[in-house]
Amino acid sequence: MELFEYILLMLAAVSLSNLVNRFIPSVSVPIIQIVLGMTLTWLPLHFELTLNPELFLLLFIAPLLFNDGRLADKVALWKLKKPILLLALGLVFLTVGVLGYFLHWLLPILPLAAAFALAAALAPTDAIAVGALEQKVKIPHQTMQILEGESLINDASGLVSFQFAVAAMVTGAFSLRTASLSFITISLGGVVLGLLLTLIKYGIVRWLRRLGMENVTLHMLIEILTPFAIFMAAEELGVNGILAVVSAGIAHSFGYKQMNPEVAKLSIVSKSTWSVIIFVLNGLVFLLLGTQLPEIIQTVWNNPDIGNFQVILYTLLLTAAVLGLRLIWMLIMDIPEGEELRGHWKLEFKKALILTLSGVRGTITLASTMSLPFFLDDGTRFPARDLIIFLAAGVILWTLLASNYLLPLLLGKENEAEHNAEEVEAKIEILRNVVSGLNDQATDHSRMALSHLISTYTSRIRMLKKNEAAEEMERMLGVTSLKWQREYTLTAMKQREVNPYTAYRYLNRLNKQLFMHTRDPEYRNDLVPIKSWEEIVGVIQQVRLSGQERREEWNRLQSANFAYVLKKLRELQNKGETEPEAVSALIMRYERGQMRLTRTESLSSTKREFEEALQELSRAGIQLERDNIQLMFESGRISRASMKEMKRDILFMEHELREEMG
Numbered sequence: 001m002e003l004f005e006y007i008l009l010m011l012a013a014v015s016l017s018n019l020v021n022r023f024i025p026s027v028s029v030p031i032i033q034i035v036l037g038m039t040l041t042w043l044p045l046h047f048e049l050t051l052n053p054e055l056f057l058l059l060f061i062a063p064l065l066f067n068d069g070r071l072a073d074k075v076a077l078w079k080l081k082k083p084i085l086l087l088a089l090g091l092v093f094l095t096v097g098v099l100g101y102f103l104h105w106l107l108p109i110l111p112l113a114a115a116f117a118l119a120a121a122l123a124p125t126d127a128i129a130v131g132a133l134e135q136k137v138k139i140p141h142q143t144m145q146i147l148e149g150e151s152l153i154n155d156a157s158g159l160v161s162f163q164f165a166v167a168a169m170v171t172g173a174f175s176l177r178t179a180s181l182s183f184i185t186i187s188l189g190g191v192v193l194g195l196l197l198t199l200i201k202y203g204i205v206r207w208l209r210r211l212g213m214e215n216v217t218l219h220m221l222i223e224i225l226t227p228f229a230i231f232m233a234a235e236e237l238g239v240n241g242i243l244a245v246v247s248a249g250i251a252h253s254f255g256y257k258q259m260n261p262e263v264a265k266l267s268i269v270s271k272s273t274w275s276v277i278i279f280v281l282n283g284l285v286f287l288l289l290g291t292q293l294p295e296i297i298q299t300v301w302n303n304p305d306i307g308n309f310q311v312i313l314y315t316l317l318l319t320a321a322v323l324g325l326r327l328i329w330m331l332i333m334d335i336p337e338g339e340e341l342r343g344h345w346k347l348e349f350k351k352a353l354i355l356t357l358s359g360v361r362g363t364i365t366l367a368s369t370m371s372l373p374f375f376l377d378d379g380t381r382f383p384a385r386d387l388i389i390f391l392a393a394g395v396i397l398w399t400l401l402a403s404n405y406l407l408p409l410l411l412g413k414e415n416e417a418e419h420n421a422e423e424v425e426a427k428i429e430i431l432r433n434v435v436s437g438l439n440d441q442a443t444d445h446s447r448m449a450l451s452h453l454i455s456t457y458t459s460r461i462r463m464l465k466k467n468e469a470a471e472e473m474e475r476m477l478g479v480t481s482l483k484w485q486r487e488y489t490l491t492a493m494k495q496r497e498v499n500p501y502t503a504y505r506y507l508n509r510l511n512k513q514l515f516m517h518t519r520d521p522e523y524r525n526d527l528v529p530i531k532s533w534e535e536i537v538g539v540i541q542q543v544r545l546s547g548q549e550r551r552e553e554w555n556r557l558q559s560a561n562f563a564y565v566l567k568k569l570r571e572l573q574n575k576g577e578t579e580p581e582a583v584s585a586l587i588m589r590y591e592r593g594q595m596r597l598t599r600t601e602s603l604s605s606t607k608r609e610f611e612e613a614l615q616e617l618s619r620a621g622i623q624l625e626r627d628n629i630q631l632m633f634e635s636g637r638i639s640r641a642s643m644k645e646m647k648r649d650i651l652f653m654e655h656e657l658r659e660e661m662g
Contacts, residue, residue: 013040014283028400030286030362034393037290057371058231060281061159062245064363066227067278068152069249071644076145083146083333088153091329095123095322096161102321106314109305110384113169118388120165121369122322122395124158125151126362144639147358152246155364159242160187162368169383170376189239194247197230219266220273226252271648285363288370289393296393299386306387315394322395323402327356354410360403361396368392424464426637427646430628431457431464432580437624438617449613451588453621458584473582479517481565481586486510488564489557498560502553506561562590626650 017032024032077084099119104112125147160183205219227245234241301308330352369392372385435457438450486507493503515523566587573583626647633643 033286034290037287062227062231066245066249069246084149087150092123117165120162124154190243191247194244198251319398446613451591485561
């Protein structure tokens with residue numbers, strides 16, 4: 001019962017961290033979660049969580065790396081393979097080698113193998129932190145792709161190096177030649193096994209589908225269990241489980257490329273489910289660190305071999321060494337010209353510094369160090385385990401602070417606002433392109449359905465703009481449209497195209513509306529309709545009409561007015577001088593009114609035609625939106641996070657459309 005209560009409390013703390021970040025956006029979520037984890041240790045829980053290192057590796061690293069591979073941009077990985085591999089392999093191995101010897105020199109109480117283990121844990125950057133970084137600061141599109149590719153592959157290379165270093169520490173035996181050959185063998189074996197098991201999984205899924213088992217819950221459960229099963233199988237067979245789950249994740253992503261009805265709903269559920277799982281797992285890692293930190297700090301503080309302030313200085317020196325190596329590597333890295341990159345990718349100092357500070361350490365570093373075994377093979381305790389976790393936590397904290405506060409200073413205070421404004425403009429442009437494309441496909445029969453659909457896109461544009469000036473412009477256009485109706489009614493009355501009494505009734509209503517909106521005395525003084533004997537005769541003639549005939553006369557005048565206003569609005573729309581959403585909103589309003597006036601007796605037939613046209617136009621709109629999102633992402637105008645968010649919304653719209661179609 002105590003364990004269950006503790007788990008619930010941890011999950012509540014993960015949720016609370018997100019809420020706190022809303023109020024304190026300048027402090028990153030991992031820092032908040034560490035503080036909340038430390039706070040949990042002060043509560044009278046009477047429960048102490050003992051972490052199993054092997055379980056920690058399986059529970060956290062396997063699903064996190066599988067998800068990273070699943071979301072990886074395969075095209076970008078291949079296109080930018082050279083800079084990605086130079087960072088993900090070259091820089092990682094350089095960091096492990098240089099930082100390992102530096103650590104052993106700085107802290108002689110750390111055995112060389114343990115120093116290499118800590119260096120390997122500190123080598124990889126954090127994919128989640130890199131993704132979050134894109135939302136805060138404007139980083140060039142291609143540079144962001146390199147960072148994302150690096151963070152995926154260096155997780156695997158860093159963790160493989162970490163496992164070798166830990167194995168050398170635990171067993172007390174290490175041979176560079178044997179380790180190199182073993183590295184190649186188990187790495188290739190892990191990749192092959194991951195791909196093979198993914199193919200087997202797809203075969204099982206297809207077999208289940210042929211049996212008619214389309215239950216989304218069942219297929220989602222299989223997907224969640226996949227990374228754990230692959231990791232455990234790899235460990236049992238003696239190949240690398242980390243590379244196995246990464247390759248499986250990359251292969252798994254191809255399963256949703258074809259959005260056929262069989263996998264549409266599963267894809268929606270999968271994205272939502274994995275987003276929750278990854279958020280919870282990332283949060284739990286930092287919360288667990290927070291719960292362990294008080295005891296670790298006390299152990300390190302009470303260690304007579306190292307001073308209290310000295311160990312804090314060591315975390316700063318380690319952070320400087322990690323970032324310094326990264327900066328040097330960025331400055332000397334020179335990639336020859338090729339099709340994938342125009343010109344040389346030799347970085348200027350400022351760009352190199354930006355890429356250096358964006359190399360945040362996070363979940364993988366933390367999960368690695370916390371998976372260190374408690375004992376060696378000879379039964380003795382793992383040397384300085386608490387110190388290693390403390391140093392890793394210190395480097396994570398310093399790199400998080402550097403990315404949170406130094407990068408915005410380096411890029412300028414206006415960068416974030418400019419980046420957000422550019423993305424909003426790009427999103428608005430996407431929706432406007434969809435509206436334009438839908439207008440090109442409209443026919444007379446689909447005009448009302450088009451009006452209904454465009455109103456949804458217009459509402460989304462308004463939500464993005466949040467512009468008071470646009471709302472004022474729409475109000476002014478509404479007043480102008482009333483003036484156009486008044487102008488047309490007066491002209492029609494002078495040319496005797498309408499009964500005078502009907503015209504004056506209509507004018508009376510228009511004048512009241514115009515006076516209400518403008519407070520212009522001209523409209524208040526023009527409320528008396530009858531001004532000549534000719535008009536009195538018109539009133540007498542109107543009295544002789546039946547109620548049905550009067551309504552028909554009124555509807556004819558109103559329909560003619562609406563047609564005149566629509567003509568004026570479309571002329572205004574073609575000029576492109578006025579806010580397009582404001583004009584579109586009014587066009588849709590008057591088109592709906594005109595359709596109501598001209599509705600035929602065959603109401604059910606009209607409704608069926610409307611629904612069919614709406615479904616057809618909705619499908620066209622979804623495809624137009626998807627194409628425009630991809631173009632905006634490829635041109636670098638929207639970030640990967642925004643692209644994923646917008647495509648997720650499209651998936652939901654597709655699902656709703658299929659549900660409506662039955």
